[in-house]
Amino acid sequence: MLEIKNLSKSYGKLKAVDGVDMKISRGETVVIMGPSGCGKSTTIRCINRLTEPDTGEIIVEGKNILELSDKELLKFRRKVGYVFQHFNLIARLSVLDNVMFHLVLAGLDRQEATARAQLALAKVGLANEWNKRPGNLSGGQQQRVGIARALVGNPELMLWDEPTASLDPILVREVLDVMEELVQTTKTTMVIVTHEVSFASKVADRILLMDKGKIVEAGTPAEVFGNPQSEIGIKYQRLIAS
Amino acid sequence: MLGFFRDGFFKDFTVLMLVTVIIGAIFSSGVAWAVDSYFGDTIDGMIGEYGEFDIILHIREEAREAAERELKRIAAEQYPGAKVDQTITIAGQANFFFGFPEEFRTREVMESLPAIFNGIPGINGYTVIIEPSILIRGVHSSVRTELTERIEAITGVRFAFKDGVNMLVVLEDMQYSRDVTEQVNQILDEYQILELRFPIGFEVDTQLTGEEVIDIIENEFGPKLLKNVTSLEHGDDLDAFLTALVEMRNFLLSYASKVRIQADPNIHLIVGERLVVQGLSDAKIVVGEESAQDHLVIEVLAVEGQNAEGIIIEGSIAAAQDTIKQDIYRLRSDGLITERVGSVELENERYKLEYTINESLKLLHELDELAHEAHLAVDNAEAILDVFQEALIQLDLLQIQMRKLNEGITQGNAQSVGEQLIISLLLNGLFKNLAAANEEQTETPIETLENLDIEAMRSSLVNIADQIANVQEIDVQAIIYQIEHLRDSLPQMEDEDIGKSIRLINTYLAGQVIPGERVQILVEGEPLDEKVMEPIIREGLDNPYVNTYSVSAGMVNPDARSEILRLLQEIRATIAGIMAVIFTIGILILDHATIFSTLKWVLGNRRKIFTWIFGAIVGSVILTLVYILSGAEIPYVSIPVVIILGLMIGFIVVVMAEKFSPVDRNEIMAGQALGLSNVQIMREIVIPASRPGLMNLLNRWKQQF
Ligand SMILES: Nc1ncnc2c1ncn2[C@@H]1O[C@H](COP(=O)(O)OP(=O)(O)OP(=O)(O)O)[C@@H](O)[C@H]1O
Ligand SMILES: [Mg+2]
Numbered sequence: 029m030l031e032i033k034n035l036s037k038s039y040g041k042l043k044a045v046d047g048v049d050m051k052i053s054r055g056e057t058v059v060i061m062g063p064s065g066c067g068k069s070t071t072i073r074c075i076n077r078l079t080e081p082d083t084g085e086i087i088v089e090g091k092n093i094l095e096l097s098d099k100e101l102l103k104f105r106r107k108v109g110y111v112f113q114h115f116n117l118i119a120r121l122s123v124l125d126n127v128m129f130h131l132v133l134a135g136l137d138r139q140e141a142t143a144r145a146q147l148a149l150a151k152v153g154l155a156n157e158w159n160k161r162p163g164n165l166s167g168g169q170q171q172r173v174g175i176a177r178a179l180v181g182n183p184e185l186m187l188w189d190e191p192t193a194s195l196d197p198i199l200v201r202e203v204l205d206v207m208e209e210l211v212q213t214t215k216t217t218m219v220i221v222t223h224e225v226s227f228a229s230k231v232a233d234r235i236l237l238m239d240k241g242k243i244v245e246a247g248t249p250a251e252v253f254g255n256p257q258s259e260i261g262i263k264y265q266r267l268i269a270s
Numbered sequence: 271m272l273g274f275f276r277d278g279f280f281k282d283f284t285v286l287m288l289v290t291v292i293i294g295a296i297f298s299s300g301v302a303w304a305v306d307s308y309f310g311d312t313i314d315g316m317i318g319e320y321g322e323f324d325i326i327l328h329i330r331e332e333a334r335e336a337a338e339r340e341l342k343r344i345a346a347e348q349y350p351g352a353k354v355d356q357t358i359t360i361a362g363q364a365n366f367f368f369g370f371p372e373e374f375r376t377r378e379v380m381e382s383l384p385a386i387f388n389g390i391p392g393i394n395g396y397t398v399i400i401e402p403s404i405l406i407r408g409v410h411s412s413v414r415t416e417l418t419e420r421i422e423a424i425t426g427v428r429f430a431f432k433d434g435v436n437m438l439v440v441l442e443d444m445q446y447s448r449d450v451t452e453q454v455n456q457i458l459d460e461y462q463i464l465e466l467r468f469p470i471g472f473e474v475d476t477q478l479t480g481e482e483v484i485d486i487i488e489n490e491f492g493p494k495l496l497k498n499v500t501s502l503e504h505g506d507d508l509d510a511f512l513t514a515l516v517e518m519r520n521f522l523l524s525y526a527s528k529v530r531i532q533a534d535p536n537i538h539l540i541v542g543e544r545l546v547v548q549g550l551s552d553a554k555i556v557v558g559e560e561s562a563q564d565h566l567v568i569e570v571l572a573v574e575g576q577n578a579e580g581i582i583i584e585g586s587i588a589a590a591q592d593t594i595k596q597d598i599y600r601l602r603s604d605g606l607i608t609e610r611v612g613s614v615e616l617e618n619e620r621y622k623l624e625y626t627i628n629e630s631l632k633l634l635h636e637l638d639e640l641a642h643e644a645h646l647a648v649d650n651a652e653a654i655l656d657v658f659q660e661a662l663i664q665l666d667l668l669q670i671q672m673r674k675l676n677e678g679i680t681q682g683n684a685q686s687v688g689e690q691l692i693i694s695l696l697l698n699g700l701f702k703n704l705a706a707a708n709e710e711q712t713e714t715p716i717e718t719l720e721n722l723d724i725e726a727m728r729s730s731l732v733n734i735a736d737q738i739a740n741v742q743e744i745d746v747q748a749i750i751y752q753i754e755h756l757r758d759s760l761p762q763m764e765d766e767d768i769g770k771s772i773r774l775i776n777t778y779l780a781g782q783v784i785p786g787e788r789v790q791i792l793v794e795g796e797p798l799d800e801k802v803m804e805p806i807i808r809e810g811l812d813n814p815y816v817n818t819y820s821v822s823a824g825m826v827n828p829d830a831r832s833e834i835l836r837l838l839q840e841i842r843a844t845i846a847g848i849m850a851v852i853f854t855i856g857i858l859i860l861d862h863a864t865i866f867s868t869l870k871w872v873l874g875n876r877r878k879i880f881t882w883i884f885g886a887i888v889g890s891v892i893l894t895l896v897y898i899l900s901g902a903e904i905p906y907v908s909i910p911v912v913i914i915l916g917l918m919i920g921f922i923v924v925v926m927a928e929k930f931s932p933v934d935r936n937e938i939m940a941g942q943a944l945g946l947s948n949v950q951i952m953r954e955i956v957i958p959a960s961r962p963g964l965m966n967l968l969n970r971w972k973q974q975f
Contacts, residue, residue: 078942098947106945116940120958121975129954129975130944177944 029054029217030075030185035084036241037070044070045081046241052234054184057211057218059228062238062260068221069113071238072187075219076108077101088185106134109178109186109216113193115170117162117177123149124158127177134181148176152206168199172206179210186210188220200224207231225268229253237261279949282972283865286965290857290892293964295899298849302900306842323353323367324375324400325383333392334364340390341366348386349374363394375400375440377429398433402444404451406437406458409824412499412792413461417824424453437824454826461823462797463499466789466807466816476500479789479811486810487791487798495794519775526768527587527619529568529580531598533612539578543570546601547614549585555597560605567601568614569769576612581772582765591625593617631750790821840905847902847912854893854916857964858923859930862888864960866927868952871935882924889920931960 030052037045045067052058060068073079075086077093086093088104096104117126128145132138149155152172162170171191178186191207192200204227211218211231222228228235229249237245237252237260244258256262329337338356345352351371358365368387370379379386380400387393409417414432421430421439426446430439441450466483468474480498487496533539545568546561548554553562561567567584587594598614599607797820804818862885869881893916894909896902907915923930933956941951957969 076943078939102945102947104945105943108943110943112936112940112943114936116936116943118937118940118955119934125975130941130946132974133946133950133954177940181944 029089030219031085031087032071032075033085033087035071035074035081035086037067037074037079037081043241045074048084048238048241048243050236050243050246052217052219054217055215056233057220057231058234058236059232060219060221060236060238061223061225061228061264062244066238067241068238069189072189072219072221075185075187076105076110078110106130106181107184109181109183111171111174111178111186111188111191113190115162115167115174115194117170117173119162121161122158123154123160123162123165123173126162126173127180130177131180144180145176148180149173151179151210152176153202166199167195168202171195171203175203175206175210183216185217185219188218188222190221190223192222192224225253225264229268237264278947279952282949282952282969286861286968287888287891289968290861290964291895291899294850294853294857294892294896297853298846298896298900298902301849302842302846302902305845306838309838309841321401323355323369324380324398325368325387326357326397326399327366327368327387327390328394328396329364329366329390330392330394331359331362331364334359336391337364337366337393341368344386349379375428377431380429380431380433380438380440383433398438400438400440402441402447404439404441404447404454405827406439406454406824407827408435408822409437410461410463410499410790410792410821412463412497412790413823417457417461420457421454424450426450451826458822458824458826459797460795462793463821463823464791464793464798464800464803465819465821466791467819468788468813468816474789476789480791482811483789483791483807486807487793487803489810490806491798494796497792497794498789499792500788500790519772522768522772522775523581525619526581526772527765528615528617529582530615530617531568531570531578531580531612532614533576533578534610535576537576537611539570539573539611541570541573544568544583544601544603545570545580545598545611545614546607547596547598547616549587549594549596549616550589551585555599555607557599557607557609559607561601561607566616566765568598569773580614581769582616583769583773584766586764586766587616587618588620588764590616590618591621631754635750792823840903843901843903844905846900847897847904847907850893850896850900850902851915851919853896854889855919855923857892858885858889858919860961861963861965863923863927863931864933864956864965865952866924867931867933868938868956870924870927871933871938872948882921885924885927886917886920889918889923890914890916892916893919934959 030050032048032050035045035048036043048067048071050058060071062068070079074081074084075093081094084094093101093104118129121129124142124145127148128138128141131141131144136144146155146158149158152175154169154172154176157165157169157173162173165173175191188207192203195203204224207220208227208231210216220228220231232249234246235249235252236243237258239258239260245252245256245261252261253265253268256265327337327341334356338354341354345354345368349370352374353367353369355367355369356364357367380398383396383398387396406417409432414437417437418430418432421427421437426442427450428440428442430437439450439454441447464483464487466479477498477500480500484496484498488494531539531545539545546555547566547568549564549566551562551564551566553565555561555565564585566582566587568580569583570578570580572579594614594616596614596616597610598612600609600611602608800818800820804816807818808814808816866881866885869884870878873881890913894913897912898909937955937959938951941955946954953969953972954975957965958973958975960966
């Protein structure tokens with residue numbers, strides 16, 4: 029359903045993404061891993077054009093995303109759930125509003141939007157916290173609100189950019205549990221950037237290893253961690269062994 | 271950039287701009303109006319309600335109560351119904367309003383104001399504020415009577431009267447103000463005072479010259495209504511100042527050391543060139559070498575043939591008592607002595623002055639003593655006169671005795687012939703002796719003595735005594751003290767300082783017309799062009815230095831209140847302008863900075879120039895429209911300047927937008943990821959999170975969450 033061809037993005041002289049190709053099928057869960065600064069975030073941000081790539085093609089269901097009009101782009105984004113490392117919740121809105129406001133702005137009836145939001149919140153275990161402000165929640169809860177917000181639009185594609193990276197270690201688990209469950213219960217295509225090796229091994233259909241803006245290795249978790257070919261892969265293998 | 275404004279944000283933004291401008295205009299003009307009305311009230315408080323009072327009397331503060339009582343008395347007794355009120359006291363001066371009742375608002379009363387208020391205790395003068403009126407400034411005395419008559423004939427004029435050099439035209443009603451002003455101006459246009467000014471030093475017989483000028487004008491332009499109206503009124507302050515400067519220069523010149531130069535044959539000195547003299551220095555002058563520090567540098571002031579006068583501009587001969595005679599040399603600007611040009615005589619005027627003063631002081635000391643001695647002498651003389659008179663009386667008695675004795679002898683009443691003879695001989699001998707001493711005299715000594723007018727002598731002695739007493743009464747000691755003080759405090763100026771001062775004054779005077787004599791000709795009817803007149807008069811009078819000016823016979827001034835109101839209007843416009851600027855800066859920082867920072871982030875670094883342009887235009891549009899709509903007008907600030915100022919303010923706010931109004935990029939990014947349009951991001955995320963303000967308020971209409 030998603031095909032990326034020769035994607036590149038530079039910041040000045042720095043090549044953040046340097047000719048990335050990937051092909052992801054519907055329902056597949058792909059985990060992107062790699063050292064800090066290797067271009068993972070830039071790559072998935074390019075997918076819904078939160079970052080405009082310099083060159084390349086991003087084809088979703090036969091359409092090049094980079095050629096969409098403004099209106100089409102907005103429509104496309106609504107079908108893509110995006111989970112941020114820093115949650116990116118709207119501070120002034122309640123939990124419920126955070127989850128539903130974009131549905132209403134997209135034209136959905138308020139009541140229906142509320143119902144769907146409550147459902148999404150229930151899915152992430154926050155049904156009772158709907159009336160709170162994000163500032164009054166723990167990091168794990170906030171990220172679960174972020175996940176509920178991404179879920180509520182019934183996305184066909186979900187992009188996760190290190191959803192647990194800014195959480196306390198003890199809070200990481202609750203988020204990973206929610207994620208695991210989502211992967212198992214929904215058929216949504218997922219592209220997950222994470223450093224959580226065991227989580228990746230468990231949920232990934234395929235793992236892509238990136239280094240310096242390039243994909244250096246790709247394969248099932250068993251392939252990538254069992255018999256790594258790249259320098260990075262070997263490092264991850266050692267990490268698991270230890 | 272355009273994408274950002276699509277789907278409705280442009281509309282939102284336009285509404286925001288519109289409301290911003292309207293509120294800005296209301297704010298700016300509102301503040302200005304408030305200030306204006308505050309001052310307006312204050313002014314009413316200061317100069318009274320319109321037409322309520324006619325005069326402000328300025329009274330020394332300490333005499334305030336006495337003045338008030340006297341004013342109230344005048345109001346009650348002389349002008350029943352008159353109003354007196356005290357107003358502000360400024361700098362030790364109390365001010366009273368005085369309003370005449372209607373029937374006393376006449377020319378007679380107004381022209382006798384000085385007499386009416388003369389006796390008020392502590393009076394320092396008064397200002398006429400009678401309303402409604404028109405003030406004509408500087409009415410020339412030659413046309414005053416005629417002007418008064420003509421102006422009083424205008425409809426709407428109640429009367430006109432003289433107030434110092436001005437004339438006040440009192441109107442029936444304010445509504446006539448414009449018409450009357452216009453007509454007065456027309457009348458004034460018919461009078462022109464042609465003024466001829468002669469440079470200082472020209473002695474002009476104003477009468478004769480006036481007639482001459484009238485002839486010249488009539489020769490040139492045919493018969494006209496011309497009158498010599500040269501007045502003795504003094505020139506303005508500048509003239510007085512310039513005259514003072516000239517006097518000062520002359521004083522300094524007379525006080526400076528005299529430098530008389532005798533140039534050698536074939537040497538031509540020119541005014542302004544510099545020469546050098548050895549003076550009191552030990553260093554000899556050597557041609558071809560540099561001049562020494564303490565040589566005297568002299569600037570040539572005037573040249574006549576081989577004689578020249580100069581002034582010392584460096585060095586001093588203060589220590590010299592006698593005239594110095596020395597050779598004088600040319601001095602190049604780099605200090606090199608080039609050649610001998612002649613000889614010079616230097617005289618220390620200040621030494622001479624000091625000498626003279628010292629001499630007169632000696633004289634004064636002597637006079638004091640003399641007066642004292644003379645007094646004693648007169649006293650003595652009187653005593654002598656007394657004795658003398660006594661002696662004369664005795665002498666008279668003696669004569670009578672002797673006559674009787676003589677008669678007695680001749681009539682044979684004596685005791686014996688022998689005795690008679692002896693006495694007779696004695697007497698004859700005595701008389702003969704006296705006669706022998708004064709043979710030429712026709713009168714006998716006794717007669718001479720008798721003919722002396724003792725009384726006259728006495729009275730003249732008394733006179734002398736009185737005069738001497740007067741001399742003694744003049745405190746000669748005090749005078750001596752004063753003169754000594756004068757001598758000691760004579761400016762301890764060196765020649766150098768004097769020279770520099772004179773040069774400074776000369777430089778200043780060079781650009782000025784020095785007031786001299788003036789002749790004024792009243793021209794009635796068609797005015798003459800002074801530019802055309804000047805060469806004609808110069809030629810006619812055969813004097814190329816005379817300058818010609820055209821002076822109006824008077825100038826209409828709006829009355830004090832409308833002048834103040836006009837000023838207030840100006841102040842209001844200025845305040846509105848300042849408020850417009852403040853408002854623009856404020857609203858840009860508080861409100862628009864949010865939009866600017868969002869724009870900057872959404873457009874990214876590469877397109878930041880668009881946000882700069884956008885911010886500058888927004889700033890300019892707001893400032894310019896608010897400025898115009900609020901009726902602002904800052905002196906010397908034209909609309910293009912306002913536009914540029916707005917551009918600058920907008921630009922600065924845009925550049926610093928994140929400092930004023932940071933936006934939460936994470937929230938914006940969430941909005942983008944959720945498929946919100948830019949306008950939705952602005953309405954739902956950016957603006958609600960920004961400071962409460964105009965934009966925030968307007969946004970409520972559209973905001974859904
Ligand atoms: N907006 C930007 N401007 C300039 N440089 C950027 C920007 N975003 C990312 N980069 C740079 O591009 C490179 C790739 O960044 P990216 O965020 O994609 O890495 P990452 O793999 O996600 O790293 P991390 O694990 O730290 O999140 C990094 O060196 C980063 O500094
Ligand atoms: Mg990243």
